[in-house]
Amino acid sequence: MLSQIKTAVNQLQRKFINHQLRSRLKNHGMTVISANCVGAFILHDLGEPFNSPFVNLYLSPKNFIRYLQNIVFYQQQSLEFIASEKNYPIGKLADIEIHFMHYHSEQEAREKWQTRSSRINPDNLFIIMTDKDGxxxxxxxxxxxFDRLPFKNKVVFTHKPYPDLRSAFYIQGFEQQNQVGDLFAFSGWNGKKHYDQFDYVAWFNQDS
Structure with a gap:
């Protein structure tokens, strides 16, 4: 019962928080390329469209970095699918593996990938990764x-501070783990989630 009350309180608070976030946002229509679902959660909070195929899926950091190192090449590759023991489709772009864990079929994954790929805006591009891998x-x-990648707007969420890495942002609360945990979980009773520690609205607005 207590957990249900906490969830209800957080969901109510979240509506208010999202309203405030949206009122602050000046930059619209940005393309967010994210290694996992955190980018889609942020865009949903802001009421922004998905101008990138990196939604409801994940890539290993190794594959994600490889994609970003040769992004033009991979954008030109056809999405294929491989045999999967998972209950979701697994796609490949050349030598990169993509886990479509929130898709019901290869057809759905392919259609969403193609539609959202056509919306990518390289002039309003933001990159998100986490230090999570197995x-x-x-x-x-x-x-x-990742820190050496030649993108102006990039961030990697980490479970501990890395002051020598310009793109690293320390998310508090996962210090006893090997990596960042569930960023999407509410961190208390105030409607805030772990990724709210990063002021992503200010990040998106910086060139506006």
Whole structure:
């Protein structure tokens, strides 16, 4: 019962928070390329369209970085699908594997990928990754590799501080783990989620 009350309180508070976030947002129609669902959650909170195919899916940090290192090449590749023991489709762009974990069929995944790929705006581009990858988390070398990528607007959410990495943003609350945990969970009774520690509205607005 207590958990149900907490959820109801948080959902009510969240509506108010989202209203405030949307009123602050000046930059609209941005393309968010995210290694997992955090980008889609943020866009949903802001009431923004999905101008990127990276929605309701995830890539390993290694594959995500590989995509970003040669983004023009991968955007030109046809999305294929491979045999999957999961209960969702697994796609491939050349040598990159994409897990469409919130899609019911290959057809749905392909249609959404193609439609949203056509909306990508390279002039209003934002990149999001987390230090999450399996049980052991991401290697520091991969964080360094991400940090070197030639994108102006990029961030990687980490479970501990990395002051030497310009793109790293420390999310508090996961220090005892090997990686960032559930960013989408409410962090208390105030309607805030863990990713709210990062002021993404200010990040989107910086060039507006």
């Amino acid at each position: 049980a052991q988390g991401i290697a520091y070398e991969e964080l360094e590799e």
